[in-house]
Amino acid sequence: MTGSADAAPARTRAARFRHPSDGGRGPRPAVPLAAVAAAFTLAQLLLVRPGMGLGWDEAVYVSQVGAGAPASYFSAPRARGISLLVAPVAAWSSSTVLLRCYLAVLSGLALYLALRTWRGLFPPRVLTLAAALFASLWVTLFYGLQAMPNYWVAMGALAVVGAYLRAGAPPADRAALTGLAAGAALMGWMRPMDAVWVVLPLLAVGLLRRHRRRSAALLAGLAAGVAEWVIEAYVRYGGLLHRLAEGSAIQGGLGWHLAVVDQVRSLGGRTLCRPCTGALPAPLLTVWWFVLPVLAALALYFAVRAGRTTATALPLACAASAAFPYLFLIGYAAPRFLLPAYALLAVPVAAALLRLVTVAPRRRRPVAAAALCLGLVVHLAAQVTVLVHVAHGTTAGHRAWSRTADTLHRLGVRAPCLVTGDDALPIAFYAGCSSAATSGPNADTTADAIARTARRIPVATLVPAGARPPAYARDWPWVPAESRRLYYTLGRGEFPVRPGQVGDG
Structure with missing residues (x-):
């Protein structure tokens, strides 16, 4: 009788915590959510x-673990989470198609699992609509199957906030604490600074x-995720503060920058808006924002x-925090930066939309x-058009880059x-070559070093049409390559000349 009396209040508290239309925790309520996740995977592939x-950033991440080309320069702001995520495929295959299919399936599974963390907090229909809202954004569809970290930060953010809320529900949910730590580790693994925000x-x-247990799990997961990045800061970048400063410099200097309008401009399909000028997209493409x-x-x-403020206020606060640096602290915009904020907003926004229907x-x-x-x-039609x-x-x-690489091989x-x-x-x-730069965010060499390298191995320098080549390449032959001039040497003083291919330098 004592056991029954003690169990009753716990069951009552759990019932109050769960949404009245939760629909249970069995497999059936999860079927619509799984269907949306599967449709998301299929839509990416189609x-x-x-x-x-x-792409450029993908080449950096994949080259760290792939066998097709030497590792590209890894700048201070980057983290190695994506490289490790793609390693099961990239380490033994150079097939982009296979890598994309792997990431598309993985991103659909991640969407399902991240939103399943919210079961019991909102009705299944809310979670299904939230998945559909987030998955239908062109930026989500575009980056879900790419070797880029932003989507995975978004999935980690969804899992973390959902697990944090579930961990506070009676009875004690140890699985939620594990999910809380795992989500924090995923974010830290992918983009440490985003995870902190x-x-x-x-x-x-x-x-x-x-909330001692939840805070401890959150901090443990975050520490596990960022540990490699912090260690690498001391091994390769002269310390944590130096890496942070270098990362800030590469991003144009973190400080007060009003990038809200820049983000709006990027909604029309600009994957990187730097510098961000030009007209705003059509209202139909931006009204949702x-x-x-x-x-x-x-x-x-x-x-x-x-009377259910916490389950809604907490994801809204985390979304605002995640978006803040990209709206107010950097001087350029990329739509993928706000993916974590969009993911966190999806659940309360879906609840609001359904509530607007029921209050009528x-x-x-x-x-x-x-x-x-x-x-x-x-x-949806507007998002698909942009996509x-x-x-x-x-x-x-990307095909233009591939054709230039083919030209290099022919030479x-x-x-x-x-x-x-x-x-x-x-x-x-x-092309399967190393790359080097003497200026810009990826600067890692000097002109003299490139000239010395050209005496040993083949070297090519790509110059925009109409621009002058660097001093070390002015005596090299060149060929047109897309919108550039391609100056090249085969090393050891060899300058092969082919009729009709060499310019007048």
């Missing part, structure tokens, strides 16, 4: 396509409310009225539901070899 080729509200709440904070405020309002008078609910569906269809445009342009750019520039100049890093990766 709309972005796995044959897109690797995401967890700041959680640490503040843990300190104020003395301005509606998002309104829906977030409505979600908080509904949560306060329902019963006779008008079908009209409200139809209006919501219509708005979502229009939004197709971005994927087409990116694929064309006899083969491994071991060195490529410098305009877009040297990705072209070198495609």
